[in-house]
Amino acid sequence: MPTSKRLKSQGIGDVLARQRELIARELLEGTGAGIAVGLVAGELRQGIRIWFSELGEKHGPVAEILPHGLKSHSVRLFFGSFSGSTLSKIRMAGEEETALARALFRSISPDRKVEIRGQDPLSWLVLDGGFEATALYRHDRHKPDTEEAIVATCREVIVPMMAAMAELIGYDPVNDPVPDTAPEFEGMLSRVVVNRRERNLRNRLLCIRLHGHRCAVCRADPHDVYGDAGSIIEVHHLEPLGLLSSPRPYDPVSDLVPLCPCCHRAVHTKRPVPHTPEELAEIMRRKDG
Structure with a gap:
C-alpha cells in the first residue's frame, strides 16, 4: 500500500481506537444489545464496521460507514453471509415490532437520503439476506475522518438503523415473574416485573428523537x-x-x-x-x- 494510503488508514484506525468505547456506548444505549466495532481497511476506502457482538459479523446485520467525497459518509446496512437463523427470527417479528422498526428508520432526517433496495421506505420488510439500506450523511463542519463526524453519523444514522434491527430480532429480555410465595421482609432483594413496552430502550430512543x-x-x-x-x-x-x-x-x-x-x-x-x-x-x- 502506498505511504499516503497507509497513513490515512492508520489515521482512521487511531480515530477508531479512541472512539470505539464512545461509539459502542451510543449504540448500546439505543439498541439494548452489545455492539462490536471494527475497521474496514480496503485498498481505496477505509471506514468503520459495526455489528451485534452476540451474533458476530457474519451471522446478523452489519452497518458500515465509509468516507464519501470530502464532506460525507456513506452508510450501508446489510446482512452477513451466514444470517439464516437471524433472518428467521426477524420474519417472526410481530406487527408492533415491525411498526417500531419502521418508525426508527423514519426518524432519520430526510437529508440523510435513506433508501432501502427494491422496497418502499415506509413499508419495508426484511425478507431475506438481500436486504440492504443505504444513507448519505453530509457533514457541514467536519471532515468525514474526524472523531466528531464519525460519532455524529453513528448517532444520527447507525443507532436508529441498528435499533430497528434489534427490535426485529428481539433483543429485549423480560424478567420472570416473582413467585407468590416470596417472603415480604424489608431490605431483601427482589426482582421487579416490568412490561416489555415500558422498558424497551428503543421506545426511549424513538421518543426522544421525535419529541x-x-x-x-x-x-x-x-x-x-x-x-x-x-x-x-x-x-x-x-x-x-x-x-x-x-x-x-x-x-x-x-x-x-x-x-x-x-x-x-x-x-x-x-x-x-x-x-x-x-x-x-x-x-x-x-x-x-
Missing part, C-alpha cells in the same frame, strides 16, 4: 439543568398499558411523550388513570396564579 429532550409538561431540558449528568428524561405512555382491555397495535409515534422525573411522578399521582400532560400543565399554571 426532543424537553419535558412535555414543564418544558425543562435536563441537559440544561444537570449538564453531562442530565440524560434523565423519561418516557411516558399516554394510554397506560395496564388499563388496556385487550391488546391493540402499538403506535410508537403518538403513544409516548418525554417527561422529566418530577412530572412523570406527578402525572401518576392520579390513579388508576394518570393525569394527561395537559392536565398537569394546567394544575401547575393554576398553582402559579
Whole structure:
C-alpha cells in the first residue's frame, strides 16, 4: 500500500481506537444489545464496521460507514453471509415490532437520503439476506475522518438503523415473574416485573428523537439543568398499558411523550388513570396564579 494510503488508514484506525468505547456506548444505549466495532481497511476506502457482538459479523446485520467525497459518509446496512437463523427470527417479528422498526428508520432526517433496495421506505420488510439500506450523511463542519463526524453519523444514522434491527430480532429480555410465595421482609432483594413496552430502550430512543429532550409538561431540558449528568428524561405512555382491555397495535409515534422525573411522578399521582400532560400543565399554571 502506498505511504499516503497507509497513513490515512492508520489515521482512521487511531480515530477508531479512541472512539470505539464512545461509539459502542451510543449504540448500546439505543439498541439494548452489545455492539462490536471494527475497521474496514480496503485498498481505496477505509471506514468503520459495526455489528451485534452476540451474533458476530457474519451471522446478523452489519452497518458500515465509509468516507464519501470530502464532506460525507456513506452508510450501508446489510446482512452477513451466514444470517439464516437471524433472518428467521426477524420474519417472526410481530406487527408492533415491525411498526417500531419502521418508525426508527423514519426518524432519520430526510437529508440523510435513506433508501432501502427494491422496497418502499415506509413499508419495508426484511425478507431475506438481500436486504440492504443505504444513507448519505453530509457533514457541514467536519471532515468525514474526524472523531466528531464519525460519532455524529453513528448517532444520527447507525443507532436508529441498528435499533430497528434489534427490535426485529428481539433483543429485549423480560424478567420472570416473582413467585407468590416470596417472603415480604424489608431490605431483601427482589426482582421487579416490568412490561416489555415500558422498558424497551428503543421506545426511549424513538421518543426522544421525535419529541426532543424537553419535558412535555414543564418544558425543562435536563441537559440544561444537570449538564453531562442530565440524560434523565423519561418516557411516558399516554394510554397506560395496564388499563388496556385487550391488546391493540402499538403506535410508537403518538403513544409516548418525554417527561422529566418530577412530572412523570406527578402525572401518576392520579390513579388508576394518570393525569394527561395537559392536565398537569394546567394544575401547575393554576398553582402559579
